[in-house]
Amino acid sequence: MSYPSNSLLRVDDRIRKRNAAETRFKAYGITAIVIAVLALAVLLTSVLGSGLSAFRQTYLTVNVQLPEAKLDKSGVRDPAVMRKVTTIGYASLLRDGLLDTMQDAGITTQMSKKDVAKLISKEAPATVRNHVLANPEVIGTTMTFDLLAQGRIDGFFKGRVTLESAALDGNTSPEALMLAQELKEAGLLETRLNWDFLIAPDASDQRPEAAGLGVAILGSLYMMLVVLVLALPIGVASSIYLEEFAPKNRWTDLIEVNISNLAAVPSIVYGILGLAIFINFMELNQSSPLVGGLVLTLMTLPTIIISTRASLKSVPPSIRDAALGVGASKMQAVFHHVLPLAAPGILTGTIIGLAQALGETAPLLLIGMVAFVREYPAAFSPDAGLFGEASTALPVQIYNWTQRADPGFVERASGAIITLLVFLFIMNIIAIMLRRKFERRW
Amino acid sequence: MLDHNRMDLEMHTQTKVKISAKDVQVHYGDTHAIKDVNVEIEDNAVTAFIGPSGCGKSTFLRCINRMNDTIDICRVQGDIRIDNEDIYDRRVDPVQLRAKVGMVFQKPNPFPKSIYDNVAYGPRIHGLANNKSEMDQIVERALRRGAIWDEVKDRLHAPGTGLSGGQQQRLCIARAVATEPQVLLMDEPCSALDPIATAQVEELISDLSKNYCVVIVTHSMQQAARVSQKTAFFHLGHLVEYGDTDKIFTNPEDPRTESYISGRIG
Numbered sequence: 071m072s073y074p075s076n077s078l079l080r081v082d083d084r085i086r087k088r089n090a091a092e093t094r095f096k097a098y099g100i101t102a103i104v105i106a107v108l109a110l111a112v113l114l115t116s117v118l119g120s121g122l123s124a125f126r127q128t129y130l131t132v133n134v135q136l137p138e139a140k141l142d143k144s145g146v147r148d149p150a151v152m153r154k155v156t157t158i159g160y161a162s163l164l165r166d167g168l169l170d171t172m173q174d175a176g177i178t179t180q181m182s183k184k185d186v187a188k189l190i191s192k193e194a195p196a197t198v199r200n201h202v203l204a205n206p207e208v209i210g211t212t213m214t215f216d217l218l219a220q221g222r223i224d225g226f227f228k229g230r231v232t233l234e235s236a237a238l239d240g241n242t243s244p245e246a247l248m249l250a251q252e253l254k255e256a257g258l259l260e261t262r263l264n265w266d267f268l269i270a271p272d273a274s275d276q277r278p279e280a281a282g283l284g285v286a287i288l289g290s291l292y293m294m295l296v297v298l299v300l301a302l303p304i305g306v307a308s309s310i311y312l313e314e315f316a317p318k319n320r321w322t323d324l325i326e327v328n329i330s331n332l333a334a335v336p337s338i339v340y341g342i343l344g345l346a347i348f349i350n351f352m353e354l355n356q357s358s359p360l361v362g363g364l365v366l367t368l369m370t371l372p373t374i375i376i377s378t379r380a381s382l383k384s385v386p387p388s389i390r391d392a393a394l395g396v397g398a399s400k401m402q403a404v405f406h407h408v409l410p411l412a413a414p415g416i417l418t419g420t421i422i423g424l425a426q427a428l429g430e431t432a433p434l435l436l437i438g439m440v441a442f443v444r445e446y447p448a449a450f451s452p453d454a455g456l457f458g459e460a461s462t463a464l465p466v467q468i469y470n471w472t473q474r475a476d477p478g479f480v481e482r483a484s485g486a487i488i489t490l491l492v493f494l495f496i497m498n499i500i501a502i503m504l505r506r507k508f509e510r511r512w
Numbered sequence: 513m514l515d516h517n518r519m520d521l522e523m524h525t526q527t528k529v530k531i532s533a534k535d536v537q538v539h540y541g542d543t544h545a546i547k548d549v550n551v552e553i554e555d556n557a558v559t560a561f562i563g564p565s566g567c568g569k570s571t572f573l574r575c576i577n578r579m580n581d582t583i584d585i586c587r588v589q590g591d592i593r594i595d596n597e598d599i600y601d602r603r604v605d606p607v608q609l610r611a612k613v614g615m616v617f618q619k620p621n622p623f624p625k626s627i628y629d630n631v632a633y634g635p636r637i638h639g640l641a642n643n644k645s646e647m648d649q650i651v652e653r654a655l656r657r658g659a660i661w662d663e664v665k666d667r668l669h670a671p672g673t674g675l676s677g678g679q680q681q682r683l684c685i686a687r688a689v690a691t692e693p694q695v696l697l698m699d700e701p702c703s704a705l706d707p708i709a710t711a712q713v714e715e716l717i718s719d720l721s722k723n724y725c726v727v728i729v730t731h732s733m734q735q736a737a738r739v740s741q742k743t744a745f746f747h748l749g750h751l752v753e754y755g756d757t758d759k760i761f762t763n764p765e766d767p768r769t770e771s772y773i774s775g776r777i778g
Binding site: 317 | 616619624633638687690
């Protein structure tokens with residue numbers, strides 16, 4: 071240290087300490103970000119790893135004879151008579167079809183006919199029956215169907231089921247898996263893209279291979295419509311009133327504090343409220359998207375009000391002065407000048423509120439949306455009214471599937487999580503795009 | 513009371529008084545911002561309000577078009593008359609009043625819309641034009657009066673916020689005159705402008721005084737001396753002295769005015 075103590079070329083101790091503190095702080099920040107990114111990466115890999123396979127499904131290609139003697143005893147395609155043949159009747163046709171197809175392909179097996187039939191999903195007879203009832207002209211012909219393979223067979227080709235695990239499994243056997251492998255080599259079995267996962271309704275515990283998200287997506291869509299139609303106008307109108315028109319006094323302060331508190335109320339409380347008001351008091355249908363939408367509206371309102379008020383506040387007061395100065399009424403000033411400038415913030419807040427509502431499970435459990443629903447809910451029906459038919463929702467469907475015993479549902483639940491994340495991602499992208507589009511500088 | 517009114521009326525006819533204020537008091541919550549202000553402002557002339565910061569000159573200006581109504585805690589007492597009509601009468605709608613009394617603010621505040629829409633907004637909400645061509649005429653006339661027509665006539669649909677500061681302020685003046693007001697209030701219109709833009713705006717103010725009663729609040733005494741015929745000096749909420757600009761600046765009666773003019777206070 072040949073420099074004198076007051077030289078600028080010599081860093082003194084206090085400065086060195088301060089610089090060290092700054093460096094430490096930066097290191098903390100980088101560590102925090104690395105942890106966050108790692109957590110995100112782990113989440114995505116685990117969800118994608120176990121869920122992407124839900125979008126692929128194993129199908130058997132089977133030639134099925136559809137004899138008139140068995141399927142239509144009337145001989146005149148009378149629907150009432152045709153309906154009398156149940157899925158059990160069709161199941162035996164499928165079994166025979168599979169055995170014939172195997173024989174044609176030169177595949178032999180030691181397994182009993184009954185065990186061979188287990189390769190086909192329990193959902194398949196219903197699929198064929200529906201097809202025949204919808205197209206009676208196919209009776210009497212031999213048709214080639216792509217039938218769902220049983221969940222364990224599907225799991226074998228996705229790596230979930232192994233020969234070792236099959237040996238311990240009552241629902242399948244190593245022999246069945248070997249047979250499936252042979253069928254695959256003969257081109258009679260294929261694992262391919264499965265859009266039915268997004269379209270089909272839920273399926274029972276025994277047939278994870280058939281379970282889909284159709285009803286849940288439709289239900290969530292209806293609820294989002296209800297939330298958008300109710301929460302946006304109510305939320306925006308109340309924020310405009312509170313922010314621009316209401317006198318600033320003890321009452322409006324009280325309301326403001328309460329709105330902020332409501333935004334922090336646990337969502338399950340809204341479920342109890344919805345149960346009490348909409349179902350017990352107003353006697354709306356439980357499990358219906360209407361009630362779900364109303365509950366989520368209550369939950370989303372504070373979010374929308376808070377973000378709308380924030381964006382109204384951020385509009386410079388000089389714009390209001392300018393409008394009032396040329397003789398605009400207060401309402402004209404708000405609607406012609408303030409609101410357009412606040413629109414991007416309002417839209418972003420609304421979409422974020424909607425995204426929150428889309429992912430909400432707890433309040434929906436309380437209003438019965440957790441029910442097992444196989445029928446697509448109609449938007450309007452004379453009995454149930456607008457959005458009144460029982461439905462389920464995406465997050466509830468995930469919750470539901472994670473509780474099922476069959477490991478096939480783990481894959482389904484992860485697939486549903488991916489779907490939900492994609493929807494949320496799309497909504498956020500829309501929010502960003504709208505913001506960019508409407509953002510104006512002043 | 514009747515006699516009083518008649519006297520007022522006579523005075524109006526003699527000196528063309530446009531705005532008269534009597535015993536005006538303004539309170540902001542507990543603060544007494546304006547105390548006993550009496551002033552008579554002439555038509556077709558520029559009246560300047562000068563005084564140190566916080567003396568109440570802007571507050572008083574905002575009383576003339578009732579912009580203070582938008583502030584919850586503000587109370588105005590006393591009598592302010594335009595053309596001998598009490599503007600604080602219960603029957604007077606402030607919106608209608610503001611169409612008659614235009615205002616230009618300290619910071620240029622064009623709407624984030626096109627130049628054309630900025631000017632056309634006032635006439636549109638007051639229904640001054642029946643069709644597009646009438647509106648075009650109104651906009652052109654207003655922009656000409658605002659001395660900005662030549663600069664913007666080729667880009668009327670460009671955003672008003674894209675203009676320079678001085679141009680924006682002249683656009684705001686054009687916007688204010690587009691509704692055909694009788695009184696034009698200007699709250700430190702040049703404080704955000706550079707000297708060249710200030711000169712342009714001052715020239716414009718002189719022109720405008722041929723048609724309007726112009727009241728301008730300013731911090732610059734030179735500006736008051738340059739543009740105004742009458743000057744009012746405010747101090748701590750009082751109107752200390754009011755008279756011809758020449759007299760105020762050369763031979764003030766009140767010692768406080770003299771101190772302020774000569775730079776000893778304020």
